[in-house]
Amino acid sequence: MVIAQILPKFRLSNVLIFVGIYLGINFLGIRFFPQYALIIFAITIIIPFLSLILMKDTMCLILLYVSITPILQHMSVYSPRIGDFRITPHMIFHFFLILSIFSTIILKWKPQNAVSFGLIEKLLLCFAFSTIFSLFLGYELPVNHDKRWLLFYTGIFEPLLFFVIIVYYLQNCENATKNLLISILITAFSSLIIAFIEFKELHFDIVKVFLARMRYGFGYHNTNLFGIHSSLLIPIFIYVYVHDSFKQYKTLALSGILIIVGLSLLCFNRGTFIVLGLEFLLLFFIKESRKVIYWLMVGFFIIFLVFSDLALLYFFRFFGESNNVAILSDASANYRLEAWKVGLKLLFIYPFGMGGGSFQYGWELYGNDPTIYLGTPHQLFLSIGVDYGLIALILFTSILLTTYIYANRMSHFNKIGKQSNLFSYIKISLIGFVVYGLVTDGELSHLSGFTYPNNGYTLFLMIIFAFTSVEYNRYKNKIHIQY
Numbered sequence: 001m002v003i004a005q006i007l008p009k010f011r012l013s014n015v016l017i018f019v020g021i022y023l024g025i026n027f028l029g030i031r032f033f034p035q036y037a038l039i040i041f042a043i044t045i046i047i048p049f050l051s052l053i054l055m056k057d058t059m060c061l062i063l064l065y066v067s068i069t070p071i072l073q074h075m076s077v078y079s080p081r082i083g084d085f086r087i088t089p090h091m092i093f094h095f096f097l098i099l100s101i102f103s104t105i106i107l108k109w110k111p112q113n114a115v116s117f118g119l120i121e122k123l124l125l126c127f128a129f130s131t132i133f134s135l136f137l138g139y140e141l142p143v144n145h146d147k148r149w150l151l152f153y154t155g156i157f158e159p160l161l162f163f164v165i166i167v168y169y170l171q172n173c174e175n176a177t178k179n180l181l182i183s184i185l186i187t188a189f190s191s192l193i194i195a196f197i198e199f200k201e202l203h204f205d206i207v208k209v210f211l212a213r214m215r216y217g218f219g220y221h222n223t224n225l226f227g228i229h230s231s232l233l234i235p236i237f238i239y240v241y242v243h244d245s246f247k248q249y250k251t252l253a254l255s256g257i258l259i260i261v262g263l264s265l266l267c268f269n270r271g272t273f274i275v276l277g278l279e280f281l282l283l284f285f286i287k288e289s290r291k292v293i294y295w296l297m298v299g300f301f302i303i304f305l306v307f308s309d310l311a312l313l314y315f316f317r318f319f320g321e322s323n324n325v326a327i328l329s330d331a332s333a334n335y336r337l338e339a340w341k342v343g344l345k346l347l348f349i350y351p352f353g354m355g356g357g358s359f360q361y362g363w364e365l366y367g368n369d370p371t372i373y374l375g376t377p378h379q380l381f382l383s384i385g386v387d388y389g390l391i392a393l394i395l396f397t398s399i400l401l402t403t404y405i406y407a408n409r410m411s412h413f414n415k416i417g418k419q420s421n422l423f424s425y426i427k428i429s430l431i432g433f434v435v436y437g438l439v440t441d442g443e444l445s446h447l448s449g450f451t452y453p454n455n456g457y458t459l460f461l462m463i464i465f466a467f468t469s470v471e472y473n474r475y476k477n478k479i480h481i482q483y
Contacts, residue, residue, distance in 0.1 A: 059169060059173055059176075059179075061096065061097055061100050062097065062101075062165065062166070062169055063179055063180070063182075063183040064183075065093055065094075065097055066180065066183040066184060066186075066187065066459070066463070067183045067186040067187060067190060068186075068187075068190050069187055069190065069459060069460075070187055070190040070191040070193075070194055070229075071190045071193065071194060072088075072089050072090045072093055073090065073194075073225075073454050074194045074197075075088070075089040075090075076088045076089065076090060076452040076453065076454060077452055079452060082146075083146045084144055084146035084147050084150070084451075085146045085147075085149060085150050086150060086451065086452060086453060088154075088452070088453060090154070090158075090453075090455070091153075091154075091158070094158055094161075094162070097162075097165065098161060098165075101165050101168065118469050118472065118473045119402055119469075120399060120402055120403060120406070120465055120468065120469040120472075121163075121164075121167065121469060123395055123398055123399045123402060124160060124163060124399060124465070125160075126395050127392055127395040127396055127399060128156055128157075128160045130388065130389065130391045130392040130395055131152065131156050131353070131387075131388040131389070131392050133352045133353065133388075133389060133391075134352055134353030134354060134355045134356075134387065134388045134389050134392075135148060135149065135152055135355055137350075137352050137353070137355075138350075138353065138354050138355035138358060141354060141355070141358060141361055142361065143354070143355070143357070143358045143360075143361045144357065145355075147356070147357045147447060148355035148356050148357055148358060150356075150357075150447075150453055151355075151356025151357050151387070151443075151444075151445045151447065151453060152355070152356055153453075154445040154453040154454075154455045155356060155387075155443065155444035155445030155453075155455055155458065156388075156444065156445075158455060158458075158459075159444065159455065159458045159459060159461075159462050160462075162459050162462050163462040163465060163466055166180070166462060166463055166466040167466045167469065167470055170466055170467070170470040171470055177422075177467065178245075178246075180463060180467075181236065181239075181240055181246075182240075182249060182252075184233060184236060184237075184460070184463070185237060185240060185249065185252055185253055185256045186256075187229075187233065187460075188233075188237070188255070188256035188257075188259040188260045189255075189256070189259065191226070191229070191259065191260065191263055192259050192263070195263055195266075206266070206307070206310060207310065207313075209266055209268075210268050210310065210313070210314065223267035223268070223269045223272075224269060224271070224440055224441045224446075225441075225446055225454050225457055226263065226264070226267055226269075226272075227264065227267060227269045227271055227272035227275070227436055227440060228433065228436055228437070228441075228442065228457040229260075229457045229460065230260055230261075230263070230264040230267075230272055230275075230276070231272070231275040231276075231279065231429070231432035231433055231435075231436045232429050232432065232433050232457060232460045232461060232464065233260060233429070233460060234257070234260055234261065234264075234276070234279060234429075234432075235279055235283060235425040235426070235428040235429045235432070236422075236425055236426070236429060237253055237256045237257045237260060238253075238257060238283060238289050238292055238293075238425065239289075239422055239424075239425040240253040240256075241253035241254055241257060241292060242288040242289050242292060243288075257292070257296075261276070261296065264276060265300075265303070268314055269440065270439075270440070271436050271439045271440030271441070272436070272440075274435070274436075274439060275432045275435055275436045278431070278432065278435055279428050279431075279432045280293050280296065280297070282428045282431065283425075283428060286420050286424055286425075287420075288420065335369075335372060335374065336378045336379075338367060338368050338369075339359075339363065339367070339374050339376075339377045339378050339379075339382075340377060340378070340379055340382060342359075342362055342363055342366045342367050342377065343359070343362075343377030343379065343382035343383075343385070343386050344382065345362075345366055346359070346362045346366070346386045347382070347385045347386060347390060347393075349362075350362075350386070350389070351389060351390045352389040352390075352391070353385070353386065353387055353388040353389030353392065354386060354387065355387060355388075356387045356388075356443075356445065357375070357387075357447055358386070358387065359374065359375060359376050359377055359383070359386050359387070360373060360374065360375055362386065375447065376441065376443050376446070378440065378441050379437065379438060379441070379442065380434065380436075380437025380438060380441070380442025380443075381393060381396075381397065381437070381438070381442075383441070383442055383443045383444075384396050384442075384443075384444065387443070387444075399465065400430065400434060403430060403464070403465055403468045403469070404427060404430050404431075406423075406468045406469070406472040407423040407426045407427045407430065407468050408423075408427055409472070409475075410423035410468070410471055410472060410475060411423040411424040411426075411427060413475060422467065423468065423471070426464055426467060426468060429464055430464065433461065444458050445458065
């Protein structure tokens with residue numbers, strides 16, 4: 001449908017010329033650069049396609065960007081490097097998005113189309129500026145500075161600009177919220193494509209998936225990051241499924257719920273399981289979503305019975321043996337506790353932050369086992385504080401609290417009939433995100449495999465911030481829009 005909307009009509013001669021050039025480029029690429037043949041093939045499709053979207057409809061580009069985020073994350077392995085700085089497909093798509101939206105603003109500028117800034121926008125800008133201190137103060141540290149700048153770009157610069165773009169879209173386009181929610185649904189199918197590709201290498205053996213859990217992440221190359229994607233989006237998927245205004249998308253939403261929940265179980269991540277349980281409990285108190293939660297719990301029980309051996313294998317991986325007696329012995333949890341201790345110490349030693357990716361240096365100085373690579377404190381607030389400083393940590397916490405307070409107010413306003421509105425579900429997404437970040441992880445951008453940056457879940461967090469900020473400003477200005 002998107003392709004039908006955006007592709008202009010070409011004469012046959014133009015099509016033949018385009019096909020000839022395309023085949024020529026690929027032939028030369030395969031002939032002289034065989035190791036880059038796949039990249040050349042992809043780029044010569046993607047760049048003309050994005051150019052057509054840019055010329056035809058900027059908003060389609062935004063929706064496409066959201067829809068295929070898991071695929072872009074997966075493609076991060078195909079990223080040329082400048083030193084240790086990576087140019088990822090995510091960055092290329094983001095560049096087209098920035099070029100498109102700002103050219104639209106310049107060419108079609110109207111005073112009423114200006115982006116209005118509320119408290120959340122101002123806090124995010126202050127947060128972004130506060131992180132800059134860590135980049136310059138951290139130059140004295142013997143760490144990889146290319147990676148520090150890479151994490152700043154993917155964890156701060158990209159999400160902030162994306163947030164501004166989404167706010168502009170929500171403020172100036174009709175049906176923007178509904179279109180974004182449908183694009184978010186499509187991310188489930190993007191994740192399924194990547195899961196299929198990655199699981200195919202393991203011959204779809206669930207035991208092998210369990211054993212390889214640290215490698216496979218359904219588009220993120222890291223199960224922890226997929227867990228954050230899951231915790232942010234499952235409440236929104238359920239909202240779309242149960243809400244009357246999305247009747248024509250019920251099948252799509254139900255499919256998305258089953259895909260994301262299924263992949264969340266296959267990631268074998270404790271933090272994901274904890275957050276799923278918490279979110280389902282909170283969703284159970286929303287009347288219209290109760291039936292969905294009931295059937296999901298029945299499904300979980302059946303899955304547990306069918307795969308009881310695997311469930312027990314997973315459970316007993318946290319136990320060891322001492323003097324022939326089974327005791328709780330979880331190296332992962334023990335190292336996590338040590339990482340939290342070191343993270344707290346670093347907050348006071350480097351109150352202005354060390355820069356993204358510098359925690360390992362602090363761990364090697366103060367950790368109980370410097371030979372182990374941890375990379376981050378494995379906790380949302382400590383990661384932000386260690387990387388970017390106490391001021392940034394306070395501002396980020398303020399953004400989360402402000403967004404929750406606004407969503408809470410909006411959840412009691414503008415209900416459609418007896419149904420809860422979007423913000424009742426956004427509150428649960430925010431709670432899930434924070435709880436997951438507290439028990440598992442939560443960097444704004446993560447160096448997967450110590451090399452490739454992954455920040456897709458941060459973009460979804462920015463969408464939630466934007467939804468809440470724009471609607472709350474409308475509420476204050478008495479502009480009532482139901483969705």
